[in-house]
Amino acid sequence: MLLGAQPTIDPQIRHRLQTADGTVVVARDLNRFTTFCHEQRDRYAGLVIVDATADAEVASRYPAWLAAGIHIVTPNKKAFAGDLTLWEAMHDATRVAQAAGRPSHVLHESTVGAGLPVLSTLNDLLATGDEVHTIEGIFSGTLSYLFNRYSTVAGDAPPFSEIVATARQLGYTEPDARDDLSGADVARKVVILARVCGLHLSLADFTVENLVPAALQDASIDAHAFLTRLAESDAAMAARQAAARQAGQVLRYVGHVDVAARTARVSLAAYPASHPFASLQGSDNMVAFTTRRFPQPLTIQGAGAGAAVTAFGMMADLLRLQRSVVRC
Ligand SMILES: NC(=O)C1=CN([C@@H]2O[C@H](COP(=O)(O)OP(=O)(O)OC[C@H]3O[C@@H](n4cnc5c(N)ncnc54)[C@H](OP(=O)(O)O)[C@@H]3O)[C@@H](O)[C@H]2O)C=CC1
Numbered sequence: 001m002l003l004g005a006q007p008t009i010d011p012q013i014r015h016r017l018q019t020a021d022g023t024v025v026v027a028r029d030l031n032r033f034t035t036f037c038h039e040q041r042d043r044y045a046g047l048v049i050v051d052a053t054a055d056a057e058v059a060s061r062y063p064a065w066l067a068a069g070i071h072i073v074t075p076n077k078k079a080f081a082g083d084l085t086l087w088e089a090m091h092d093a094t095r096v097a098q099a100a101g102r103p104s105h106v107l108h109e110s111t112v113g114a115g116l117p118v119l120s121t122l123n124d125l126l127a128t129g130d131e132v133h134t135i136e137g138i139f140s141g142t143l144s145y146l147f148n149r150y151s152t153v154a155g156d157a158p159p160f161s162e163i164v165a166t167a168r169q170l171g172y173t174e175p176d177a178r179d180d181l182s183g184a185d186v187a188r189k190v191v192i193l194a195r196v197c198g199l200h201l202s203l204a205d206f207t208v209e210n211l212v213p214a215a216l217q218d219a220s221i222d223a224h225a226f227l228t229r230l231a232e233s234d235a236a237m238a239a240r241q242a243a244a245r246q247a248g249q250v251l252r253y254v255g256h257v258d259v260a261a262r263t264a265r266v267s268l269a270a271y272p273a274s275h276p277f278a279s280l281q282g283s284d285n286m287v288a289f290t291t292r293r294f295p296q297p298l299t300i301q302g303a304g305a306g307a308a309v310t311a312f313g314m315m316a317d318l319l320r321l322q323r324s325v326v327r328c
C-alpha cells in the first residue's frame with residue numbers, strides 16, 4: 001500500500017489497501033483506516049505500508065500499524081525526528097508484534113541522504129561493534145544544490161531565490177520549501193542519525209540556523225506565496241556570499257553530531273575552496289563518519305534528493321524487508 005505520490009487518487013479517498021488476493025480497501029480517514037488494520041490484523045499482518053508523504057499525522061499512526069504486524073517503509077522523517085515518545089512507541093509496538101507472533105519492521109533508509117546508504121552503513125558500523133565519534137555532512141539535497149550553484153569562488157550565480165525555484169521544480173525541496181531553508185529538514189536528519197547512535201536528542205536540543213527571512217517565517221503565508229516573495233531576501237544573501245568570496249571561501253549548510261559529547265549543530269558556514277564540501281556538485285550529499293575503525297572518515301557521497309534516488313532507497317528497503325521476512 002502506498003501513501004503519497006499518487007496524484008490521480010481523489011484527495012478525499014487517500015488511504016487504500018490492496019491485498020495479495022486483490023481486495024481493495026478504501027478508508028476516508030486515518031482513524032478508520034487504523035482501526036480497520038487493527039481489527040483485521042490476522043488477515044493483514046505482513047503487509048507493507050509505504051508512506052511517501054511528509055505528513056506528521058500519518059507518521060503518528062506507525063505504532064498502531066506496527067503493533068498490528070504491518071511493516072512500514074518510508075522516506076518521511078516526521079516519526080523518527082519528532083517527539084521521543086513516538087520513537088519509543090514504535091519500538092514498543094515492534095516488541096508487542098513480535099511477542100504476538102506478527103513481527104513487523106520499520107525501514108527508513110531514505111530519511112537521510114535519500115537513496116544513499118547512510119543509515120544502513122551507520123547500522124552496520126554499530127552492529128559490528130564500532131564506536132562512532134562524529135557524523136558530519138551536507139545532508140540536504142536542496143541546500144547542497146542551492147549553495148553549489150550560488151556560492152562559488154567565481155561568483156557568477158543567478159539570484160538565490162531563482163535557484164530555490166529551480167530546486168523546487170527539480171523535486172528536491174520538501175512540499176513546503178521553508179522546511180529546507182529553515183534548516184528543519186537537516187535538523188531532522190541530524191536527530192535521526194543521533195538517535196540511531198543511541199542519543200536521546202530532539203530538535204529542541206540544539207540550535208539550527210534559519211535561512212528563511214523573518215518576514216516570511218509566518219505560517220499563514222502559503223508555500224507558493226513564500227516562493228514568490230523570497231526575492232525580498234536576495235540582497236541579504238548576496239552580501240553574505242560576497243563576504244565569503246572575498247575571503248576565498250564558499251558557503252555550505254552543514255550538520256554535525258558529536259556522539260561522545262551528545263551534542264549536535266546545524267549551520268551555514270564558510271569553507272576554503274580546498275575543502276571537500278566546496279567541490280560538491282548538483283544535489284550531492286556528503287556524509288563523513290569518524291569512528292574508532294575509521295579515524296580518517298568513512299565518507300559517502302552522491303545525489304541526496306530527487307524522485308529517482310529516493311525511490312531507489314525505498315525500493316532497496318522493500319527488498320531488504322522481503323529478504324529478512326523470507327529468512328524468518
Ligand atoms: N523529494 C526528495 O528528494 C526526497 C523526499 N523525501 C521525503 O519523501 C516524502 C515525500 O516527498 P516528495 O515526494 O518530495 O513530496 P511531494 O509533495 O512531491 O509528494 C507528497 C505526496 O503525498 C501526498 N500526501 C500528503 N499527505 C497525504 C496523506 N495524508 N495521505 C496520502 N497522501 C498524502 C501529497 O498529495 P497532495 O499534493 O494532494 O497533498 C503528494 O502527492 C517527504 O517525507 C520527504 O521528506 C526523502 C528523501 C528525498
Ligand SMILES: N[C@@H](CC=O)C(=O)O
Pocket residue numbers: 110111113114139140141142143172173174180185304305306
Ligand atoms: N528536501 C530534502 C529531500 C530529501 O530528504 C532535501 O533537499 O534533502
